[in-house]
Each structure stands twice: as C-alpha cells, then as structure tokens.
Amino acid sequence: RRSSNTVSNDGNTNIRRSSNTVSNDGNTNIRRSSNTVGNNSNNPNFLNVNNNKSRRSRSSSGSNTTLPTTITDDEDVLFLVIAVPSREEVDRYVELKDKVVKIIGEINGKYSGISRPPPVQFINYAVNINKLAALYSLADIALVVPLMDGMNLVAKEFIALQSDHYSPTDITRPGSLILSEFTGAAHELFNALIVNPYDCREVAETIHRCLTMDYKERIAANIPMRVRVRKQDSVYWANQFLKDLRSDVNVVDPCRSCKVSDLVPPFRADAPGRKVMFLDYDGTLVPIKTIPSLAVPSKRLMQSMTALSKRKDLDVVVISGRPPEFLENYFGALSDKNGNITLVAEHGYEIKYPGREWEKFKNVTLEWKSKILPYLELYVATTPGSFIEEKRSTIVWHYRLSDPELGLKRSTDLVGQLSEFSYDLPITIQHGKKIVEVSSFEINKGQVIKHFLQNFPLSSTSASVEYTAAICIGDDRTDETMFCLTSFPQLIKVKIGEGESVATYRWSKYEKVLDFLSLVS
Numbered sequence: 221r222r223s224s225n226t227v228s229n230d231g232n233t234n235i236r237r238s239s240n241t242v243s244n245d246g247n248t249n250i251r252r253s254s255n256t257v258g259n260n261s262n263n264p265n266f267l268n269v270n271n272n273k274s275r276r277s278r279s280s281s282g283s284n285t286t287l288p289t290t291i292t293d294d295e296d297v298l299f300l301v302i303a304v305p306s307r308e309e310v311d312r313y314v315e316l317k318d319k320v321v322k323i324i325g326e327i328n329g330k331y332s333g334i335s336r337p338p339p340v341q342f343i344n345y346a347v348n349i350n351k352l353a354a355l356y357s358l359a360d361i362a363l364v365v366p367l368m369d370g371m372n373l374v375a376k377e378f379i380a381l382q383s384d385h386y387s388p389t390d391i392t393r394p395g396s397l398i399l400s401e402f403t404g405a406a407h408e409l410f411n412a413l414i415v416n417p418y419d420c421r422e423v424a425e426t427i428h429r430c431l432t433m434d435y436k437e438r439i440a441a442n443i444p445m446r447v448r449v450r451k452q453d454s455v456y457w458a459n460q461f462l463k464d465l466r467s468d469v470n471v472v473d474p475c476r477s478c479k480v481s482d483l484v485p486p487f488r489a490d491a492p493g494r495k496v497m498f499l500d501y502d503g504t505l506v507p508i509k510t511i512p513s514l515a516v517p518s519k520r521l522m523q524s525m526t527a528l529s530k531r532k533d534l535d536v537v538v539i540s541g542r543p544p545e546f547l548e549n550y551f552g553a554l555s556d557k558n559g560n561i562t563l564v565a566e567h568g569y570e571i572k573y574p575g576r577e578w579e580k581f582k583n584v585t586l587e588w589k590s591k592i593l594p595y596l597e598l599y600v601a602t603t604p605g606s607f608i609e610e611k612r613s614t615i616v617w618h619y620r621l622s623d624p625e626l627g628l629k630r631s632t633d634l635v636g637q638l639s640e641f642s643y644d645l646p647i648t649i650q651h652g653k654k655i656v657e658v659s660s661f662e663i664n665k666g667q668v669i670k671h672f673l674q675n676f677p678l679s680s681t682s683a684s685v686e687y688t689a690a691i692c693i694g695d696d697r698t699d700e701t702m703f704c705l706t707s708f709p710q711l712i713k714v715k716i717g718e719g720e721s722v723a724t725y726r727w728s729k730y731e732k733v734l735d736f737l738s739l740v741s
Contacts, residue, residue, distance in 0.1 A: 297431065299340045300355070302347060317344070356381040357392040361430045365400040365417040368625065372405035376449045379409060382442045386435045394438040396430035397445070398423070402629070408448065411441040416602070475715050475726035480735045483712060483725070486689035487534070487740045493688025494533055494677050497740075498669050498702060501540035501547075503695035504716050504733055508653060510620045512542075512609065517550050520734055527741035529554040529561050535687075537672060539564040539665050541657065541698060543611050544578050567659060567698060568668040569613035581668065584660040588645045589615060592658050595638060603630045613660055620654035631656050652696045665694070666701030673708050686710070693733055 301324065307313045321342065328338035347355070356362065362378040378397060386393050397412040399405060406414055413430065415423050430438075487495050499505055502515055509515040517525075528536050538551055544565040554561040557575030564571050565578075572578045593610070596617045600606050605622035608615065617634065619627035635651050638658065642649070648661040669692060677685060687710060692702040695716035703713040703723040715723035716730055727733065 297339065298337070300343065300359075301340065302343045302352075302355075304346050305344060352377075353381055356395075357383075359395045360393070361396050361398060361427060363398050363423075363427070364403060364405070365398065365415060365423060367400070367402060367417055369400070369403045372399070372403045375399060375403070375405045375409055375412070379442060379445045380449050382439075382446060384439055384443050384446070386439065394435055394442055396433060396438050396441070398426055398430065402626070408452075409445045411445050475721055475723050477727075478725045480727070480732050481739065483691065483714070484736065484739045486712075487691065489531060489533060491689065494535070494685075495689040496535040496537065496672065496676070496687045496691075497528075498537045498539050498665075498672075498690070498692035499733070500665075500694035500696065500699050500716075501538060501542055503653065504693055504699075504730055505538075507730055508620075512618070518734075520738070522550075524734065524737040524741045525551065525554055525561065528737065529559040531560060531741075535560055535562065535672075535677065537562045537564060537668075539568070539668055539702075541567050541611075541614065541616070544570050544572070548572070548578075562672075564665075564668055566611050566613045566663075567665050568663040569611075569660075571668070581671075582663055584613065584662045585646060586613060586660070588642070588647050588658075588660075591645065592638065592642065592647070595634070595641070596656075596658075599630055599634050603627065606630070613663065615658045617656045618654065619656075627654065650696075650698050652698055657698065664701040665692075665699060666705055669702050669705060669711075670708075673705075673711065693736075695730070 301320070303317070303320065324340045324342050327340050332338040356378045359378070362375065364372055364375045364378075375397060378395070382394050383390075383392065384394075397409060399409060399412040399414055400417045401414050402417065406412065413426050415426050417423065485491060487497070502508060502512070505521055506515045506517060525536070528534060538547060538561065540547060542565060544563070547563040547565055548555075551561060551563055552572075553559075555563050555572055555574050559574050562571065562573050564581075568581045569584070570578050571581050589610075592615055593608075596608050596615060599617060600608055603619060603622050603626060606617060606619040606627065607621075608617055610616075617631070619631055622630070631651060631654075634656050635649055638649050638656075642658075646661055648659050648664065650657045650659070673687060673690060677687065689712075690708065690710050691712040691714065692699075693714045693716065694702060697719075699715075700722060703715065703721060705711060705713075712725070713723040714725045714727055715721040716727055716733065
C-alpha cells in the first residue's frame with residue numbers, strides 16, 4: 221500500500237512484485253514474493269485476503285501480467301520468523317530471544333530503507349491455527365533448521381497444506397521444505413531439501429535454489445511427502461505403537477539367565493576331558509572405556525588368567541578386536557611355550573599360539589580400506605568427539621565421546637551409507653557399542669572358534685580329538701558370529717549385558733565373567 225512500492229491507476233492497489241505476501245492492514249493486499257505475513261498482531265483480520273482489490277502487475281504503469289515461475293529479485297524476499305514464546309522463566313531462553321532480536325535489528329537496519337521494507341519480520345506470540353495455515357499456504361519456503369530436534373510437526377503441517385496444482389491466477393502457490401539433517405522428520409520427509417544448519421553457505425544456497433525452483437518441481441517433490449503425512453497421521457502412529465506393544469507381550473528372551481556357578485563344573489580341573497574357553501576382551505574381561513587404551517586388565521583378571529595358563533587340561537583363547545601389540549603387551553607372557561593361552565587379534569586376522577610367533581589366520585585382501593577410509597574421515601569431521609582407529613585388517617569409527625543423540629544418528633547414517641556404497645566390496649559392517657567397525661567378511665570370531673573346535677586339541681598321534689567342554693563369552697554384535705555356531709553341542713554361549721542375541725545364556729555384567737574365571741581357576 222505504500223506509494224513507493226505500488227502503483228494505483230484506478231484507485232485500487234496493484235501488485236508491483238511477483239506474488240503472495242500479506243501486508244499489515246485489515247484489507248490485506250498481495251505484495252511480495254516471499255509469501256509471508258506483516259506484523260499487525262492487533263488486527264484480527266490481518267490474514268483476510270481481499271482478492272477483488274488486488275491486480276497482478278510487474279510494471280510501473282500497472283499493466284497486467286502473469287506471475288513469473290521463479291523469483292529473481294532479492295528485494296522481493298521477506299523472511300518471517302515465528303518464535304512462539306516458550307519457557308520464558310528460563311534465563312537461557314530469554315538470552316537467546318534477546319540475541320535473535322538484536323541480530324534481526326542489525327539485519328533490518330542494514331538492508332531496509334524508505335522505499336524498502338525490513339527484510340526480516342519477527343513474530344513472538346502464539347499464532348492462531350487458521351492464520352498459521354494461511355501462512356503455510358502462502359509461503360514459498362518453510363525453513364525448519366534446528367541444531368537438534370526430535371518431532372517436527374511444523375514441517376508436516378506445512379507439507380499437508382501444499383497444493384498439487386498451480387496457475388498464475390492462484391493467490392497461493394506450492395512451497396518448498398528445507399529441513400535440518402538433525403531433525404527427526406528428515407528421515408520421513410524424504411523429498412525435502414536437507415541441509416546442515418551449521419553450514420551457513422549451504423543453507424543460503426539452498427534457499428536460493430528454492431526461490432528459483434520451477435513450481436512443477438516443487439509440486440513433484442511435495443506430492444509423495446503429503447501422501448505420507450496424510451496417511452501416517454497421529455492415529456496411524458498410535459495404532460502402530462499399540463500393535464508393537466501387543467506383539468511384544470509374549471516375547472521371550474532366547475538367552476536364559478543363570479548363576480555363574482551353574483556353568484563352572486564342566487571346566488574344573490577334576491572334570492574329565494579337555495576344555496576350551498573363548499573369551500572376548502572389551503566389555504567381557506574389562507569394562508568398556510570411552511578411550512580404548514584405558515581398558516587394561518585388572519589385577520583380579522591377571523591373577524585368574526595366570527592360574528588358568530598353568531592348567532594342562534584347559535585351553536584359553538582371548539579373541540578380541542584389539543591389535544596384536546595390545547594383546548602381546550598384557551598377555552604375551554602367558555602365551556609362551558609353557559602357557560596355554562592363545563591370542564587372537566582383530567577378530568581373527570592374526571593368531572599367536574602358545575610358544576609361537578604371530579601369524580595370519582587367513583590371507584585376505586585389504587584394498588577396500590582406501591575406499592572406506594574417506595567416508596569415515598568425513599563423519600569424524602562432522603561429529604565432534606568421534607575418531608578413527610585403523611588396524612591392519614579393520615577400521616573402527618568410535619563415537620563414545622560424542623553427544624549421545626548425535627553419535628547414534630551419525631552412526632546409523634554411516635552404516636546405511638556404507639552398506640549402500642560397499643555392496644560389491646568384501647567387507648562386513650558391524651554397528652557395535654558406540655562404534656562402527658568395517659572388516660573383511662572373510663574373517664570373524666565364529667570362523668576362528670570353528671577352526672579350533674575342528675582341529676584342536678591334538679592327540680599324541682597329531683590327530684584332533686573333540687573338546688569335552690567349550691564356552692564362548694562376549695558382549696557385542698561382533699560376538700554373534702560365535703553364538704551362531706550350531707554344529708558343536710558341547711559349546712556353551714554366554715552373552716554379557718543387554719541387547720538381542722542368539723546366545724544360550726546371559727550374564728548381566730562383565731564382573732560375572734571374572735567370578736566365573738576365579739571359580740574355574
């Protein structure tokens with residue numbers, strides 16, 4: 221309505237710019253292309269669009285033309301920030317609001333003028349649902365870019381209100397949805413434009429891309445998302461939860477709880493035959509540590525292992541993802557020619573039999589490492605606190621020191637990306653406890669145990685005989701290859717801690733393993 225921005229040839233206000241915005245009086249006229257709303261919150265009719273008063277014109281003479289298919293003039297763009305008051309008693313929220321208001325003031329002071337309205341408008345009150353729906357319909361872009369969020373109803377509401385058609389005579393037109401990659405909705409609204417909110421340039425370029433995007437492309441992106449939103453509504457969501465709850469009522473954990481003492485008798489020195497123990501290290505013999513190098517054997521563990529290493533009727537196999545140097549440092553003395561402890565590094569890549577040097581369990585190709593490493597380095601760069609542990613045959617991405625929610629999300633994304641990228645590579649991707657581990661599919665703990673049970677112990681004639689008792693104990697997904705072995709009835713399988721498993725038994729914590737070793741020794 222300002223004379224500097226509009227031209228009136230016949231007493232009625234004409235639109236000088238490309239489309240759909242709402243000014244700040246009771247007889248709202250369409251003025252700007254960014255499709256947002258003015259700030260007269262005291263007027264209850266500030267979203268009542270009077271179509272009869274608006275004419276579409278791009279020239280100072282007021283000649284009628286059709287709306288353009290894209291926006292090209294930066295002065296046509298208005299950014300509306302709707303910040304509904306929340307937790308106003310919290311000092312941090314008050315400080316954040318003051319900071320936002322200050323920044324908006326600085327922007328408007330720099331880029332507005334007598335003939336140019338402020339480019340950013342700030343609404344700091346609850347908006348009526350009808351007015352909010354009008355805003356969603358008018359907007360070219362919905363920008364939902366939190367640094368971290370869970371549910372995102374705004375994004376879904378915006379998509380639900382988008383039209384699947386457009387003509388130049390329409391007041392509203394289809395908009396585009398820009399989502400932060402840290403939103404929960406980013407995993408559902410798959411056609412949205414996903415951005416990293418920490419990358420200001422990427423966000424700016426994505427906004428520009430949306431403003432210059434053809435409306436047909438917007439419609440094509442919105443239709444499948446709108447179908448999903450309308451189908452998977454709150455009723456659908458609630459029913460799925462109830463369905464899952466009902467289905468889990470009778471689920472029985474395949475792992476049976478048992479006392480430590482129940483599994484001890486077959487492994488005592490006075491029990492007949494030869495026995496073998498396969499022991500994972502991290503989470504089984506020692507607690508999980510945020511920094512792997514800090515997870516060292518306790519005095520109690522070393523006392524039990526020393527006593528077990530002297531048994532002539534027992535073989536002990538420490539089978540770990542750790543590199544050979546680590547295992548050699550702490551258990552090497554127990555793996556000499558007088559001991560009975562075998563060390564298995566990197567899940568089976570290298571083995572040290574008692575009294576022998578380290579040797580490869582299998583010759584496997586490792587050319588895939590150079591292709592996988594850049595992906596892990598990218599996730600290290602974008603996930604604070606994460607780091608890479610590169611071993612001879614495996615690469616491990618640790619996120620134990622990262623923000624728990626961010627780490628879990630990033631790890632899930634990484635597993636998905638690696639799975640898609642590496643379908644033709646000879647690798648196995650394991651999502652373990654605060655780690656993502658990539659290793660050769662040709663070696664795993666299950667293959668090592670199978671090798672031992674089929675080829676050891678050796679009789680005086682060098683022919684293998686069966687172990688009368690065997691036990692494997694582990695806590696991680698990498699240990700499931702041990703628990704999956706079904707052709708050895710003498711093998712007892714014990715899972716440590718929580719999580720799904722096919723093991724026979726479950727102990728709650730690693731201290732139970734120390735109790736077991738102490739009783740056996």
